[in-house]
Amino acid sequence: MHILIVAPERIPVPPVLGGSVEISILAIAKQLARLHQVTIVSRAHSRYPRQSVIDGVHIHRVPTGQPKKYLQHVINFMQNKKFDLIQIDNRPRFVGPIKRAAVDTPISLFLHSLTFVSPPYSTRRTATKDLALADLIIVNSSSLKSQLSTRYPGAAERIRQVWLGVDTGRFRPSRRRSAAKAFRVLFAGRLIPRKGVPVLLKAAKLAGRVSSRPIQVVIAGGSSRSGYANKLKALSRSLRVNARFLGAVPHTRIHRVFRRADIFVCPSQKHEAFGLVNVEAMSSGLPVIASSNGGIKEIVRHNRNGLLVKHYHRPKAFADAIVRLMNDSRLRNKLKQQAREDCLANFSWSASAKRLSDIYTTEFV
Template sequence: MHILIVAPEQITVPPILGGSVEICILAIAKKLARSHRVTVVSRAHSRYPRHSVIDGVHIYRVPSGSPMKYLSHVKSFIKGKRFDVIQIDNRPRFVGPLKQLFKGTPVSLFLHSLTFVGAPFTSRATAAKDLAKADIIIANSSSLKQQLSARFPRISGRIRKVWLGVDTNRFSPSRANKPNKAFKVLFTGRLIPRKGVPVLLKAVKQAQSKTVRPIHVVIAGGSTRSGYMESMRALARKLHVNTRFLGTVPHSRIHKVYRQADVFVCPSQQHEAFGLVNVEAMSSGLPVIASSNGGIKEIVRHNKNGILVKDYRKPQAFANAIVRLMNNKNLRNSMKRQARKDCLAKFSWSASAQRLSGVYSKINR
């Protein structure tokens, strides 16, 4: 098959720094390219040429701007070409126009969250019309599939689940013996309120009161919200929690950060469709302590490869989990091994691409 993947107007492929959608697009495209012809269209960037080939994936970059301006450039570029399947990532409003341009070609909408099927980006009525035009809808977890089916019951029969994955070669356990001094707790991701960094800092404050071993927090991620990073620094100082803020770490280097930690904490305060950072941590051989919500519950298996926190709005619940793993090395090591094993079995990019390829083969018959 010749598969066209249309990235959102805000996204550059490969990613300049990070971002789960652009990471996912390129990672799956490279695996698909082993048995299919794959073309990706994304926004132009001064760092990249208008056309490049990465591991067999042809990436073409067009001018961007508003969503509709970008879409017009995409249409101009692909007009007259032939594809067997068109995949649109995270932009329901692109489905209709591209379906109109390529009559008879199956169009897939790959949704990474609920963000673009609701306010403030669109109304439920408009989203329903856009979704109805797609031949197939890909959800990155059973949780997202269920949420979409509940909101838009008429399209529930066209939704397929394809879990995301991780580069298990790059995200691999550290072979070096870590010095048995401070216990290192890691958070990676955007610094925005819904990610729960204040809950983490308060949890570590409470955990530190229960042990003489020092606990160090490492936070890797930037913030687009003015002043939010500084407010988190101020909170860490106020709580007297030893915290190192790394800022935005390019995804090409983030695997090195995971290898320096003892445990990964994901204190998300709202629904997470999948939670890519959790599989990156698990593949790196880290036990995960995570909020029991959304797609996270499909990744983290309680008391097997990590700990799910039901009362995830309460710092004490995370503090108890941190202390439990810090004080039980055997349990920590058991979870590390299981986390890595689970990623190799279920959460590789090869597995994601294989599942997606199967879905597209069926709709293209």
């Protein structure tokens, strides 16, 4: 099959810093390219040429700006070209115009979250129309499939689930033993309210009161709103928590940050469709403490490969989990070993691509 993947308009492929959707697009495309001809159309960026080939994947970059402008450039690129399948990632509003431009070509919509079928990006009526136009809808977790089916029952029969993955070669456990005095607790992700960084900082404060070892919170992630990042820094100072803010770390280097941590904490306060950072941490051999919500529960299994926090709005619940792992090295070692094994077995990009390829060949060949 010749598969065209249409990336969103905001972040280029490959992403310059980070962007889980764009990371996933390229990682899966490189694996798909072993079985199919794969072309990606993405936004232009000053760092990249208009065309390039990465591990057999042809990437064409077009001007961006407002979504309508980018979409028109995508459609212009498609003219006089033949594709067997078009996959649109995370942009339901693109389905209609692209379907009209490629009338006889099946359209797959790969949704990475509920964001773009929810206000303020879409109304229920508009999302229902957009989803109805897709021949197939791919989601990254059973949780997202369930939520989407409940909201839009007319689309339920066309939804298929494909877990995302991790580069298990790059995200691997460190061979060096840490000589740091402080117990390093890592958070990686966008600095936005729903990610729960204030809960983590307050949890570190509570854990520090009962621990014999000092705690350092390492926060890797940027924010489009500098005011919010400054609020988090101010909160850490007011709590007298040892917090190190790294800012936005390019995804090409983030694996090094994981290797220097003792544990990873994901304190998400709202539904997470999948939670890519959790499998990256697990593959890196880090015990994970995560909110028990959404697709996270499909990845992190309580007391098997990590710890799930049921009352994830409460800092004390995270504090208790942090202290438990600090004080129990046998449990830490058990969790990180199982986490690594689970990633190798279930969360490789090759497994993601095989599942997606099987779906496409079954449905469209």
